[in-house]
Amino acid sequence: MNSVDFEVLEATMRWLDAGHRMLLVTVVKTWGSSPRPEGAMLVLRDDGHVVGSISGGCIEDDLIDQVRRYGVAQRTPEVVEYGVSAEEARRFGLPCGGTMQLVLEPITRQSGMQTLHEALSRGELVARTLDMATGAVTLGPASTTDGVYFNETRLTTIHGPRYRMLVIGAGQLSRYLCQVAIGLDYQVVVCDPREEYVHTWDVPGTRLVRTMPDDTVLDMKLDERSAMITLTHDPKLDDLALMEALKTPAFYVGALGSRRNNAARRERLKEFDLSDAQLARLRGPAGIYIGSRTPPEIAISILAEVTAAKNSVLLPAILRVERGKTEKEVTNDTPINAGHLAYARLAV
Incomplete structure (x- = not known):
């Protein structure tokens, strides 16, 4: 971290x-x-x-x-x-x-400071309270909804991972995405039951689990400070995670894939016990459109959208992957002029 x-x-x-x-x-x-x-x-x-x-x-x-x-x-x-x-x-x-x-x-x-450092190294969320009159410090557990508190006599600050991220799949793209997510202070859990992937996973600061994705979502009890991204391209894994995550209050639920795969995924998910409102929460294809092609670029694209969602920023429609690629095709593969199109076509 x-x-x-x-x-x-x-x-x-x-x-x-x-x-x-x-x-x-x-x-x-x-x-x-x-x-x-x-x-x-x-x-x-x-x-x-x-x-x-x-x-x-x-x-x-x-x-x-x-x-x-x-x-x-x-x-x-x-x-x-x-x-x-x-x-x-x-x-x-x-x-x-x-x-x-x-x-x-x-x-x-x-x-x-030493005790606080050790607690953060274990991934704990800690409240540090300072007595303004004496300088005495006490440490205790905190919740993700706690914030800074100051009343002139006492200061309480919160330290540690405030947000969690569940990544389905331990492939190459997951490596880049998780490395940056750790730098953004997420507590990162990677879920992949596939034998061929777990033995090569070695990203420091992440926790790897081999349970089935739907069980992992249920075990983690995703809340308003949680994000989940599916990256395996395998419907048997991704769909299991999505059908449970879309029922939670997680602030971001996204899935990697092409426009065609995303449309097929939505049709499959309709067969599960999901409402239209829950299906509408799915971010797919995940990310914002920046012309990304390589795994590092795709990771940045996805995390940019995650960050906007975390900060309650409504992105213009032109930045959606599906919309951006369509616009590029319409303009005969010429680069999108964000200053022109982002304002000309905001209201979709």
């Missing part, structure tokens, strides 16, 4: 071992437009070195300048704000009207 949280934690532990003082900086509240969400964090070393991100760079520059001038003198956490006035917003590169409230926390051996 190469999340920003993990990188910040690893840097924190290295710098503690080297005897540095440091600050953990966390975005706890935002108003108006803000470049980074609540919970974003960085660690700032006493000599100005930094890992992580809380803005486009200008606020980091100001914090680095303050530490280089005055060192890390804090003994307990403190709260600072940036972008309160229009002048400050311009100075610190915030969008017009944007304001950010940050907590600056001095890190010591008692800050629980």
Whole structure:
């Protein structure tokens, strides 16, 4: 798991071992437009070195300048704000009207970073609570629906994989897709009962299961923070997973395949106990149309659509694979001009 949280934690532990003082900086509240969400964090070393991100760079520059001038003198956490006035917003590169409230926390051996790192390495979701008066830290379990909580006396942040992804098939495309999905902080499970594929699967950070796809979907209890993609091209596997996943509240259910295969798949799925509304949730062919041909390009295409769905972004119709390929055929294989077609044909 190469999340920003993990990188910040690893840097924190290295710098503690080297005897540095440091600050953990966390975005706890935002108003108006803000470049980074609540919970974003960085660690700032006493000599100005930094890992992580809380803005486009200008606020980091100001914090680095303050530490280089005055060192890390804090003994307990403190709260600072940036972008309160229009002048400050311009100075610190915030969008017009944007304001950010940050907590600056001095890190010591008692800050629980080693324990937090070990929990994240096990794929756990952890709530870290900071007492603003004393700097004391407690760690406990969290749920996927928990968020950042701050009330001036206590700060609770959530760390670990917030979203899950189930990938059906352990082939070459799955490798590329899973590698990027891990970088996007998904907890990735790969399901493939086929003997010839499982022995060569070696993508770090993923969990491989060999149960049948429909059983895997039921066992995982896919929820609103879950995505599932079928990649085997084998109806005996893909259809089993889809018929169960489409009944769940998963935010994304997609299937790889051509337009013809996708149409045939939908006809097969009608034979199962699925409503029209459930069938309409199927993303197929999965991905957005970027002319992808190679496995890495197809993986990016699919994950782009997954990301849009996760962020509740409604993509224009021209970006659907089926629609994009049709448009390209109509225009005699000339490249699609997104600036022209995406606006000319949005309402389909």
